[in-house]
Amino acid sequence: xxxxxxxxxxxxxxxxxxxxxxxxxxxxxxxxxxxxxxxxxxxxxxxxxxxxxxxxxxxxxxxxxxxxxxxxxxxxxxxxxxxxxxxxxxxxxxxxxxxxxxxxxxxxxxxxxxxxxxxxxxxxxxxxxxxxxxxxxxxxxxxxxxxxxxxxxxxxxxxxxxxxxxxxxxxxxxxxxxxxxxxxxxxxxxxxxxxxxxxxxxxxxxxxxx
Numbered sequence: 001x002x003x004x005x006x007x008x009x010x011x012x013x014x015x016x017x018x019x020x021x022x023x024x025x026x027x028x029x030x031x032x033x034x035x036x037x038x039x040x041x042x043x044x045x046x047x048x049x050x051x052x053x054x055x056x057x058x059x060x061x062x063x064x065x066x067x068x069x070x071x072x073x074x075x076x077x078x079x080x081x082x083x084x085x086x087x088x089x090x091x092x093x094x095x096x097x098x099x100x101x102x103x104x105x106x107x108x109x110x111x112x113x114x115x116x117x118x119x120x121x122x123x124x125x126x127x128x129x130x131x132x133x134x135x136x137x138x139x140x141x142x143x144x145x146x147x148x149x150x151x152x153x154x155x156x157x158x159x160x161x162x163x164x165x166x167x168x169x170x171x172x173x174x175x176x177x178x179x180x181x182x183x184x185x186x187x188x189x190x191x192x193x194x195x196x197x198x199x200x201x202x203x204x205x206x207x208x209x210x
Contacts, residue, residue, distance in 0.1 A: 015186035
């Protein structure tokens with residue numbers, strides 16, 4: 001059975017507790033939604049669920065606003081000007097993430113042993129939270145493997161994403177994760193979008209309500 005792609009995976013965050021908002025499907029397969037993973041596992045967060053199609057349309061429409069030629073040219077100029085710094089930061093981030101991943105692996109092994117000896121809901125929740133963080137780090141590391149910036153790669157990428165509307169769901173998910181740093185959703189319906197190139201895109205705005 002094919003795994004359904006959630007476009008906002010890895011960048012969607014609960015504004016009430018800071019946990020990841022993860023994608024889910026009802027058993028009948030007709031309704032998809034995002035829910036705070038803390039709420040899903042422990043019911044200790046009172047944030048609401050968010051209809052997948054509705055919130056993804058808002059974010060995709062926002063992305064399309066960013067893809068006018070003037071904004072693209074500004075982003076390209078910005079990236080090339082700061083490419084050496086960005087590449088160095090990506091390298092530093094990759095090293096940091098790998099270190100964190102090793103620490104999480106060790107901690108997971110320890111918690112697993114502790115759970116065998118002394119079953120505990122607290123330990124189980126810690127294990128689940130670490131597994132979620134482990135998954136997020138692996139996604140980030142996969143993206144960083146191809147993140148080195150060159151002008152040729154940048155031109156190819158701009159051509160590729162210019163037809164954003166017709167990209168597959170997976171392609172949209174990959175692009176959204178590069179352009180958007182974080183989407184924060186609150187139970188009152190407020191939605192904040194933080195872009196990677198904030199200084200350039202501030203004039204468009206990054207907040208809405210659903």
